[in-house]
Amino acid sequence: MxxxxxxxxxxxxxxxGRGTxxxxxxxxxxxxxxxxxxxxxxxxxxxxxxxxxxxxxAKLDLSAKVRLLSGASSFRTQGEPAVGLRAMGxxxxxxxxxxxxxxxxxxxxxxxxxxxxxxxxxxxxxxxLGGLLAAEARRKHIDILLAPTLNLHRTPAAGRHFECYSxxxxxxGRIAAAYxxxxxxxxxxxxxxxxxxxxxxxxxxxxxxxxxxxTLRELYMAPFETAVRAGVWVVMSAYNGVNGVxxxxxxxxxxxxxxxxxxxxxxxxxxxxVRSTEAAALAAQDLSMPGPNPLWGEPLEAAVREGRxxxxxxxxxxxxxxxxxxxxxxxxxxxxxVPGPAAPPEPGAARALLRRAVGAATVLLRNEGGLLxxxxxxxxxxxxxxxxxAPAAGTGADAEAGDxxxxxxxxxxxxxxxxAAARVQGGGSAAVFPVEVVSPLDGIRDALAGTAEVVHAEGxxxxxxxxxxxxxxxxxxxxxxxxxxxxxxxxxxxEIHAEHRLSGRILESGDAPELAATAAAVEVSARIxxxxxxxxxxxxxxxGAVTLRADEETLIDTYVxxxxxxxxxxxxxxxxxxxxxxVTAGRELLLVATRHWEADDGFAxxxxxxxxxxxxxxxxxxxxxxxxxxxxxxVVVGTTDEIExxxxxxxxxxxxxxxxxxxxxxxxxxxxxVVIVNSGGPVELxxxxxxPAVLLSWFPGQETGHGLADVLLGHAExxxxxxxxxxxxxxxxxxxxxxxxxxxxxxxxxxxIGHRAWRGAGAEPAYWFGHGLGYTTWxxxxxxxxxxLARTVExxxxxxxxxxxxxxxxxxxxxxxxxxxxxxxxxxxxxxxHDNGGPRxxxxxxxRAEPGQDVVAEVRVTARSFQxxxxxxxRWLRRPAPYTLYAGPSADRLPLSAPxxx
Numbered sequence: 001m002x003x004x005x006x007x008x009x010x011x012x013x014x015x016x017g018r019g020t021x022x023x024x025x026x027x028x029x030x031x032x033x034x035x036x037x038x039x040x041x042x043x044x045x046x047x048x049x050x051x052x053x054x055x056x057x058a059k060l061d062l063s064a065k066v067r068l069l070s071g072a073s074s075f076r077t078q079g080e081p082a083v084g085l086r087a088m089g090x091x092x093x094x095x096x097x098x099x100x101x102x103x104x105x106x107x108x109x110x111x112x113x114x115x116x117x118x119x120x121x122x123x124x125x126x127x128x129l130g131g132l133l134a135a136e137a138r139r140k141h142i143d144i145l146l147a148p149t150l151n152l153h154r155t156p157a158a159g160r161h162f163e164c165y166s167x168x169x170x171x172x173g174r175i176a177a178a179y180x181x182x183x184x185x186x187x188x189x190x191x192x193x194x195x196x197x198x199x200x201x202x203x204x205x206x207x208x209x210x211x212x213x214x215t216l217r218e219l220y221m222a223p224f225e226t227a228v229r230a231g232v233w234v235v236m237s238a239y240n241g242v243n244g245v246x247x248x249x250x251x252x253x254x255x256x257x258x259x260x261x262x263x264x265x266x267x268x269x270x271x272x273x274v275r276s277t278e279a280a281a282l283a284a285q286d287l288s289m290p291g292p293n294p295l296w297g298e299p300l301e302a303a304v305r306e307g308r309x310x311x312x313x314x315x316x317x318x319x320x321x322x323x324x325x326x327x328x329x330x331x332x333x334x335x336x337x338v339p340g341p342a343a344p345p346e347p348g349a350a351r352a353l354l355r356r357a358v359g360a361a362t363v364l365l366r367n368e369g370g371l372l373x374x375x376x377x378x379x380x381x382x383x384x385x386x387x388x389x390a391p392a393a394g395t396g397a398d399a400e401a402g403d404x405x406x407x408x409x410x411x412x413x414x415x416x417x418x419x420a421a422a423r424v425q426g427g428g429s430a431a432v433f434p435v436e437v438v439s440p441l442d443g444i445r446d447a448l449a450g451t452a453e454v455v456h457a458e459g460x461x462x463x464x465x466x467x468x469x470x471x472x473x474x475x476x477x478x479x480x481x482x483x484x485x486x487x488x489x490x491x492x493x494x495e496i497h498a499e500h501r502l503s504g505r506i507l508e509s510g511d512a513p514e515l516a517a518t519a520a521a522v523e524v525s526a527r528i529x530x531x532x533x534x535x536x537x538x539x540x541x542x543x544g545a546v547t548l549r550a551d552e553e554t555l556i557d558t559y560v561x562x563x564x565x566x567x568x569x570x571x572x573x574x575x576x577x578x579x580x581x582x583v584t585a586g587r588e589l590l591l592v593a594t595r596h597w598e599a600d601d602g603f604a605x606x607x608x609x610x611x612x613x614x615x616x617x618x619x620x621x622x623x624x625x626x627x628x629x630x631x632x633x634x635v636v637v638g639t640t641d642e643i644e645x646x647x648x649x650x651x652x653x654x655x656x657x658x659x660x661x662x663x664x665x666x667x668x669x670x671x672x673x674v675v676i677v678n679s680g681g682p683v684e685l686x687x688x689x690x691x692p693a694v695l696l697s698w699f700p701g702q703e704t705g706h707g708l709a710d711v712l713l714g715h716a717e718x719x720x721x722x723x724x725x726x727x728x729x730x731x732x733x734x735x736x737x738x739x740x741x742x743x744x745x746x747x748x749x750x751x752x753i754g755h756r757a758w759r760g761a762g763a764e765p766a767y768w769f770g771h772g773l774g775y776t777t778w779x780x781x782x783x784x785x786x787x788x789l790a791r792t793v794e795x796x797x798x799x800x801x802x803x804x805x806x807x808x809x810x811x812x813x814x815x816x817x818x819x820x821x822x823x824x825x826x827x828x829x830x831x832x833x834h835d836n837g838g839p840r841x842x843x844x845x846x847x848r849a850e851p852g853q854d855v856v857a858e859v860r861v862t863a864r865s866f867q868x869x870x871x872x873x874x875r876w877l878r879r880p881a882p883y884t885l886y887a888g889p890s891a892d893r894l895p896l897s898a899p900x901x902x
Contacts, residue, residue, distance in 0.1 A: 130182020162680025358707020428646025443705020
């Protein structure tokens with residue numbers, strides 16, 4: 001709990017640096033309030049009793065029980081009228097609720113990526129966003145949301161890094177608990193995934209993670225334990241194996257998940273992860289998705305009848321599914337947390353929340369000379385007066401000032417490949433079709449309309465995959481409406497069904513679900529009118545036999561064999577084929593792409609067109625020229641779906657293309673350059689010391705542009721702090737491998753990942769875990785440990801739930817109001833930490849203060865921080881004393897320290 005309060009007669013601040021001993025005892029403050037996270041949502045009403053669940057299970061015969069244990073379809077569970085059970089809708093959704101269908105006509109609100117949510121270090125905000133997702137889910141008749149992802153940032157090379165929260169299990173667990181609470185308070189089940197050690201994408205379906213028990217317990221299982229304590233209703237078992245056993249068959253599902261942790265919900269498989277009949281059924285795996293799974297049909301019935309699987313095991317699984325159904329209102333007689341569909345979120349309020357979240361998650365990595373927030377000294381009128389540096393000689397501000405008294409219009413150059421088309425979400429199964437997207441360029445233009453001129457150049461082009469047709473450049477050949485025509489064809493070419501779509505990228509089989517079983521091919525066609533004469537690139541995306549025609553001219557006629565069986569590749573981003581053709585501006589062209597379906601190759605198809613690319617040297621020169629003549633240059637760089645996405649890991653941490661060259665050239669042309677990094681995970685920033693201001697936006701969601709404009713102009717403070725350590729360069733950094741050898745991925749680094757690995761290696765990252773600057777400055781005054789710390793730690797049970805409150809006083813020494821994330825780290829043992837990993841995060845709290853105001857952060861620290869897992873004894877033990885608590889703004893800046901009394 002955080003209690004900002006004036007501090008009367010504050011104690012003198014200790015000298016900076018670690019090892020200064022305890023600060024003089026501060027004046028006593030109020031008793032801490034109740035915990036603000038981790039207690040979990042309460043179920044509406046009493047829910048079904050065990051006896052009521054047993055009575056329902058007793059009504060089902062063996063066939064009915066087996067049928068309930070796998071899905072009815074890709075994203076729907078089975079219903080059972082005999083017990084009043086309706087089917088439950090399931091959706092991906094860490095940053096938006098797609099729904100059961102992947103259809104661009106069914107749009108969704110897009111939140112900042114999970115890594116961005118963790119960067120906010122703001123549980124209240126995350127809880128609000130969870131509530132927004134719940135309302136979206138119920139609007140789309142979704143009962144189970146497949147989020148949050150609790151795997152750790154073991155290495156920045158992990159392709160799905162953006163969908164996970166943090167390198168730290170405590171931060172991950174607390175943000176997850178807030179997310180779960182917000183979602184489930186709205187009557188929608190959250191799903192903690194992927195249990196466990198699913199921390200990379202290379203061979204993710206089959207790899208065997210070899211992890212020692214201590215590392216499993218202290219790092220990778222810890223966020224899941226927190227999620228269970230928070231009351232999560234569903235846990236997803238991962239594709240991978242752990243220590244030789246695939247997770248859908250793992251004993252870890254029974255103990256500790258359903259055993260000592262007491263999880264009473266449903267264990268659902270990742271999609272297609274149940275690959276056996278008896279082994280998975282004998283494990284604590286409850287629900288196989290998607291379905292129906294033939295391995296859990298007649299073979300499972302036979303295994304029960306023949307005594308190889310006890311029917312009691314099935315009864316427990318069914319009982320859990322019914323309990324989940326009652327919680328979400330899918331079981332007759334139990335309304336769940338929210339009876340009936342929730343009202344849709346009010347659009348203005350939803351956008352305002354998403355806009356606020358952008359600023360809260362944005363991390364200000366560097367701000368030399370106080371360039372940000374932009375203000376009059378930078379030629380921009382705004383609320384940040386007096387905080388920016390004066391214009392430098394030789395830039396547009398001086399060159400165009402004119403005669404004395406002449407009023408000039410300030411100019412901002414908004415540059416880079418992600419300025420007009422930012423990445424607002426990550427790639428893979430979690431992607432949704434946004435309601436709308438505000439780019440950084442649009443957001444800055446909106447904010448400065450009538451006060452400044454905003455100019456733009458892309459500078460470099462990043463994408464290598466073809467661009468699907470969209471309503472802005474295509475027309476349905478039949479109706480003439482913007483978009484494309486999609487036809488589903490029988491084997492003889494007869495049209496079975498046709499529909500108008502808004503995008504040339506079709507990921508599902510159309511309005512009629514039975515098309516998947518009856519159609520043999522899908523055809524996408526559109527009329528386009530090129531606006532540029534030259535050699536265009538036309539493409540078809542999809543597996544199997546594909547063709548592409550332009551005005552009856554065959555451009556492509558080939559067979560595309562699958563390169564992988566990874567679901568993201570097959571169903572979301574399959575291979576493509578490209579052909580070039582000379583076209584004339586203004587002359588209409590009819591494009592027709594056809595893909596013939598084959599078993600297990602999915603339904604994805606796309607028709608794409610890209611104009612000739614400009615010479616990149618010319619494009620960079622144009623951007624540099626605009627920067628040179630501007631008062632301020634804002635360069636937006638980032639990653640692409642081709643290098644950072646679900647389904648594969650990154651082979652390099654470098655920004656793709658010539659973005660580093662673009663940034664260096666712009667910074668040389670304009671000393672007032674701000675760089676916004678639009679990536680889901682760490683990237684190398686070789687120019688970081690030559691650019692005065694660097695902002696990290698992550699994947700910020702649909703309100704990207706408005707939120708970033710707020711930060712740039714000082715309407716919002718950049719509230720983010722790094723949830724993961726950033727390497728200056730990958731070479732020589734302590735970054736674990738993501739590549740298995742002979743199917744085995746050893747977690748040889750043990751419990752030392754992130755900042756603890758860097759410290760153990762004696763290496764210096766670019767930016768440490770917890771780092772982030774605001775628009776004011778802070779002085780850390782004193783730290784106070786509770787008198788009962790030693791007693792609480794000594795008497796704590798193995799659940800580690802007992803907690804103490806550490807009080808840390810800070811003063812806002814700047815000229816603006818601001819928010820500070822006060823971080824408390826724990827060191828143990830005679831040399832600061834018995835296992836040489838350096839201090840670990842033990843708690844955090846945020847405070848707000850006006851200029852000159854003193855406030856006290858009350859930081860909850862649970863007994864678990866003082867415990868270690870003993871593999872020899874198979875239980876949690878107290879870490880050896882003495883203990884030292886440190887406080888500061890990041891893992892590397894801990895100016896306060898205090899030893900415990902024991």
